[in-house]
Amino acid sequence: MTQTETSRFPIPQLETLPDDIRTRILTVQEKSGFVPNVFMVLAQRPEEFRAFFAYHDTLMDKDTGLSKAEREMIVVATSAVNQCLYCVIAHGAVLRIRAKKPLLADQIAVNYRKADITARQKAMLDFAVKITTESHKVGEPDFAALAGHGLSNDEIWDIAAISAFFGMSNRIANFSNMMPNDEFYTLGRLPKA
Template sequence: MADDARISFLPVPTADDVPEGVGKLWAKAEEAFGFVPNVFKAQAVNGDQFLAWWNYFNLLVNKDGHLSNADRELLAVVVSNVNRCNYCVISHTAALRTYTEDERTADNVAVNWRQAHLPEREATMAAYAEKLTLHPADVVEADLEPLRAVGLDDHQIMELVQVVGMFNLTNRVSTALGFVPNAEYHSLGRS
């Protein structure tokens, strides 16, 4: 493994050190984005576990689902901000800027979603994501009613909860191991 403490507290593997599936994913990311996300490199210390995480993460965040890409990225940024996950706030705010084409709102969500002047539907989702992140033991069935009142159906609610759960997991891994976001994220989605 190469000693690349700049993107993680742990040494980061080289392409020669990872399973074939990880190498293929790195190549695909390089082709699609022009860079390999540092989270892909840092988590590849345990290649098979990284691929398992990626498959679920990709299914929840990147595939067509019941929520829009912008909705899922909004949830990612809100949860990541609450958890103070530097990597995920920066990388997913870039994605939110890209999907919404609204730099100002995305940047405001990254700091304080309450001051981002979100529409009622998005603000309701953000409030639920924040409560589930900060106070999971206090979440009750009645907390779903505001989501339903703004038009979310059961499939969307399930996906919202799964995305919030995924980002709580990912934030903890990224923060615990000091993952550093790629410099490219700072300019993505900006005019």
């Protein structure tokens, strides 16, 4: 993929990056077989790259509370509202893999209210979308509704934090014209042979 197809901003050469960033990118490439464009687009600003991925990893890689698939559901729903092509496609692929449901990401991106998810997950996504579109209107009835579905305060915080973080990420991807890698479109759609 050429630089202009990846982003409207210059993409640095891997060998010019600081050691820690280059190592992280090579590790991701080894694991996934390609380098997601977000890594190279953000690598042009090393301090921001480090801060972005530190918070991303803190929110998305937890083994407690919300499942990793539920975390990805929040990203896909938030990114769909924000019309972020990169994040809907990239995190849709991750959601398909983590949930082991090839149709789920598309359902959530188009209309999560009709997706094949639980009532608890719909309440979770209702709250995530409200954080995305009307966070100034969040109040006690929202917290009571989530608690009624068994969501803890820590899980509620995570829903809001993931939605808010990806609101920022969506805006970066949108203004930079960050394009999803072709590989994301097919990941998780068919069972592995």
